[in-house]
Amino acid sequence: MKNSNLKNAFKYAKKQKKVFIFYFLANICLAVIGAVVPLLSARELLFLTDGLLKNLFYLSLIILMVELSRNICHALARKYSQIFAREVLKDIQIDMANEVLKIETADLDKKSSGVFIDRLVKDTSRISDIFLQLNMSVTDVITNIGILIAIFVINKVIFVYYIVGIILIFILEKIRIKKYNAMDKEYRRHAEKTTGLASELIRGIRDIKVLNASESFMNSTSEKITELNQERYKMSEVMRRYSLITGSVRDILDFGLILLAIFMISHGDITIASVVIIYMYRGRVFNLLTLASQMMEWYKDFNLSASRVFEIIDSDVFAKEKFGTKHLDKVKGDFEFKNVSFSYDDKQKVLDNISFKIKHNETVSFVGKSGAGKTTIFNLLAKMYNIKEGQILIDGVDIEELDRDSIRGNISIITQNPYIFNMTIKDNLKIVKEGLTDEEIVEACKTAMLDEFIESLPDKYDTLVGEGGLSLSGGQRQRLAIARALVQKTKIILFDEATSALDNETQKGIQDAINNMKDDYTILIIAHRLSTVINSDKIMMVDKGKIVATGTHEELLKNNKEYKKLYDMELKKNQN
Numbered sequence: 404m405k406n407s408n409l410k411n412a413f414k415y416a417k418k419q420k421k422v423f424i425f426y427f428l429a430n431i432c433l434a435v436i437g438a439v440v441p442l443l444s445a446r447e448l449l450f451l452t453d454g455l456l457k458n459l460f461y462l463s464l465i466i467l468m469v470e471l472s473r474n475i476c477h478a479l480a481r482k483y484s485q486i487f488a489r490e491v492l493k494d495i496q497i498d499m500a501n502e503v504l505k506i507e508t509a510d511l512d513k514k515s516s517g518v519f520i521d522r523l524v525k526d527t528s529r530i531s532d533i534f535l536q537l538n539m540s541v542t543d544v545i546t547n548i549g550i551l552i553a554i555f556v557i558n559k560v561i562f563v564y565y566i567v568g569i570i571l572i573f574i575l576e577k578i579r580i581k582k583y584n585a586m587d588k589e590y591r592r593h594a595e596k597t598t599g600l601a602s603e604l605i606r607g608i609r610d611i612k613v614l615n616a617s618e619s620f621m622n623s624t625s626e627k628i629t630e631l632n633q634e635r636y637k638m639s640e641v642m643r644r645y646s647l648i649t650g651s652v653r654d655i656l657d658f659g660l661i662l663l664a665i666f667m668i669s670h671g672d673i674t675i676a677s678v679v680i681i682y683m684y685r686g687r688v689f690n691l692l693t694l695a696s697q698m699m700e701w702y703k704d705f706n707l708s709a710s711r712v713f714e715i716i717d718s719d720v721f722a723k724e725k726f727g728t729k730h731l732d733k734v735k736g737d738f739e740f741k742n743v744s745f746s747y748d749d750k751q752k753v754l755d756n757i758s759f760k761i762k763h764n765e766t767v768s769f770v771g772k773s774g775a776g777k778t779t780i781f782n783l784l785a786k787m788y789n790i791k792e793g794q795i796l797i798d799g800v801d802i803e804e805l806d807r808d809s810i811r812g813n814i815s816i817i818t819q820n821p822y823i824f825n826m827t828i829k830d831n832l833k834i835v836k837e838g839l840t841d842e843e844i845v846e847a848c849k850t851a852m853l854d855e856f857i858e859s860l861p862d863k864y865d866t867l868v869g870e871g872g873l874s875l876s877g878g879q880r881q882r883l884a885i886a887r888a889l890v891q892k893t894k895i896i897l898f899d900e901a902t903s904a905l906d907n908e909t910q911k912g913i914q915d916a917i918n919n920m921k922d923d924y925t926i927l928i929i930a931h932r933l934s935t936v937i938n939s940d941k942i943m944m945v946d947k948g949k950i951v952a953t954g955t956h957e958e959l960l961k962n963n964k965e966y967k968k969l970y971d972m973e974l975k976k977n978q979n
Contacts, residue, residue: 407713408705408706408709408710408713409709411709411713411716411717412491412530412705412709415491415494415495416487416491418490418491418494419486419487419490419491422483422486422487422490423483423487425479425483426480426483426484426487429476429477429479429480429483430476430480432472432473432476433473433476433477433480436469436470436472436473436476439469440466440469440470440473443462443465443466443469444466444553446462447459447462447463447466448679448680448683449680450462452679488531488532489531491530491531492527492528492530492531495527495530495531495712495716496523496527498716499522499523499527499712499715499716500523502715502716502723503519503523503715505723505724506715506721506722506723506724507721507722507723507724507788507789508782508787508788509722509747509788509789510721510722512747519715521591521594522711522712522715525594525708526591526708526709526711526712527708527712529704529705529708530705530708530709530712533701533702533704533705544691544694544698547688547691547694548691550684550688550691551565551688551691553680553684554681554684554688557673557677557680557681558667558672558673558677558681560663560667560672561660561663561664561667561673561681564659564660564663565685565688568652568653568656568659569688569691571652571656572649572652572653575645575648575649575652576645576649576699577699578645579641579642579645579649580699580700580703582641583638583641583642583700583703584703584704584707586634586637586638586641587638587703587704587707588707589634590631590634590635590638591707591711593627593630593631593634594631596627597627597628597630597631657685660681660682660685661682664678664681664682724786724807725789726786726805726806726807726810727801727803727804727805727806728804728806729800729804729805729806729809730805730806730808730809731797731798731800731805731809731813733894734797734798734809734813734894734895735763735798735894735925736761736763736764736798736813736894736895736924736925737760737761737762737763737796737797737798737799737925738760738761738784738795738796738797738925739758739759739760739761739794739795739796739799740757740758740759740760740780740793740794740795741758741793741794741795741796742756742757742758742792742793742794743756743757743758743783743790743792743793743794743795744756744757744790744791744792744793744948745779745783745788745790745791745792746791747788749791752948753776753779753948754776754779754780754783754948754949755947755948755949756792756793756949757776757780757948757949757950758793758950759943759950759953761925761927761941762925763798763894763925764923764924764925765925765926765940765941766917766926766927766928766938766939766940766941767926767927767928767939767940767941767942767943768927768928768929768930768935768936768939768941768942768943769927769928769929769930769942769943769945770929770930770931770933770936770942770943770944770945770966770969771944771945771946772946773931775945775946775947775948776945776947776948776949777899777929777945778899778900778929780945781816781897781899781927781929783795784802784814784897784927785810785811785814785816785897786802786807786810786811797809797810797813812893813893813894813895814893814895814896814897815888815889815891815893815895815896815897816888816897816899817881817884817885817888817896817897817898817899818884818899818900819881819899819900821880821881821883821884821887822871822872823868823871823872823875823880823883823884824868825867825868825869825870825871826867826868827862827864827865827866827867827868828848828857828863828864828865828866828868828883829841829844829864829865831868831883831887832844832847832848832883832886832887832890834887835887835888835890835891836890836891836892839890841864843890844864844886844890845864847886847887847889847890848882848883848886850885850886850889851882851883851885851886851889852882853879853882853883853885853886856879856882868883893924894924894925895924895925895926895927896924896925896926896927897926897927897928897929898917898926898927898928898929898930899929900929900930900931914934914935914938918938932973933956933966933969933970933973934973936956937956938956939955939956940955941953941954941955942954942955942956942959942966944959944963944965944966946965951965952965952966
């Protein structure tokens with residue numbers, strides 16, 4: 404999996420070849436300078452202790468020029484690494500957002516929104532951040548390796564001493580990182596739940612207030628936040644514990660270095676000047692290990708984030724929607740269900756072996772009790788879910804053979820609870836069709852009986868509607884959704900309880916609009932109000948996942964007791 408993550412990340416890195424070449428060249432310069440400067444600095448100290456002031460002056464001048472060059476190279480490396488990280492982050496986030504849209508609706512139903520929000524925002528950033536972190540550390544590592552080489556040249560015994568110390572601290576750091584990484588995985592799992600709950604809190608804040616559920620919701624939120632912070636505390640405790648151990652080991656190694664130096668000086672194996680040079684660089688030597696452990700930690704963090712991101716982009720952990728390859732340029736609008744059965748949980752059937760045909764340009768309505776399976780028929784027509792048994796045909800072609808555009812590019816669904824985006828009214832319409840003209844927008848809103856309301860607003864079509872369309876009434880949201888579907892100008896339009904939140908007057912206006920569309924579109928309507936379906940060419944009664952009766956309004960009134968009972972109840976309700 405680790406190699407797979409690197410391979411997947413490298414695919415995005417390859418797209419920025421030119422930027423990476425500049426970044427690579429700048430780092431080559433830094434690597435050379437990092438290896439040379441410690442040796443020159445060591446020589447500088449020797450000139451100082453030996454009193455060779457003229458040599459010291461010229462060498463210091465050379466070092467100054469080299470250091471100025473290092474600053475320029477470092478600035479260039481940082482610039483190109485930031486561009487590189489920015490572009491990689493953008494590409495990964497776009498790909499991930501695109502793949503989230505492909506996940507099967509059944510899989511989305513099972514997951515909290517926090518699962519996707521955390522991965523899209525936080526984990527993708529962590530993947531790209533590794534390039535910046537490596538840029539800041541690689542040059543320091545190279546510099547410190549140069550110092551180790553200088554120590555090797557000065558005294559091989561002390562060099563071996565340092566290597567033993569580095570290995571010891573490295574083992575401690577590896578244990579720490581392993582424990583920290585395991586805790587981080589658990590922490591991110593809790594973070595996903597907390598993010599999802601926070602999202603629900605913000606989006607549902609009005610309902611929480613109306614339901615007087617603030618206390619119970621906050622109890623649940625507090626519990627999740629507490630769990631998240633406990634996981635964070637455990638992680639910081641691991642850091643503290645191992646920082647104490649590692650710091651103490653480094654102090655003991657410093658003391659051991661002094662004892663070794665005293666022993667070697669007393670036996671004439673090293674000069675005091677050499678000990679001074681080596682002792683001054685001891686912090687940089689152990690800093691090499693700190694940097695190496697940081698890089699190890701960053702890689703672990705990268706690998707965890709990459710696993711979570713590429714689970715969505717490039718794996719079968721989340722089932723993706725599958726479409727065929729056959730494309731229909733122009734859909735007429737004929738539908739057929741052949742012995743279709745479906746269940747959401749593989750246990751209880753929502754649709755049970757139903758079969759029916761709908762001809763193009765027909766207006767067909769589905770009526771029945773809640774939970775009878777009406778909305779499921781629409782969901783299957785739009786391939787929001789995959790059927791378990793049977794066949795669905797569009798214009799005589801199995802829906803499983805058709806590509807996505809042939810299905811969803813030709814079907815508009817107007818739902819009972821449409822999601823309105825936090826944009827202007829105009830942008831909510833433009834999002835479904837690029838290049839939409841103002842004339843087309845106004846025409847759709849007039850048909851949806853929304854234009855008069857929009858013209859009364861100070862900013863008219865440029866009015867922001869808030870998240871979920873909170874500034875609009877329920878009826879206004881549905882009318883905007885109807886206008887949004889109309890601008891798509893698809894051949895097939897599905898109305899799923901689209902008039903349920905409208906008053907009688909507005910409902911009549913929408914019904915007139917639907918009647919005006921008859922004979923030019925295939926129109927399917929789900930409705931509890933039978934007054935909205937009486938002009939349909941055909942009405943199907945659905946009960947317990949089966950089509951139990953089919954006919955016109957008059958035919959069903961005459962031949963079906965259940966339909967007549969529903970119609971009489973509605974008449975009585977309207978009279979009251």
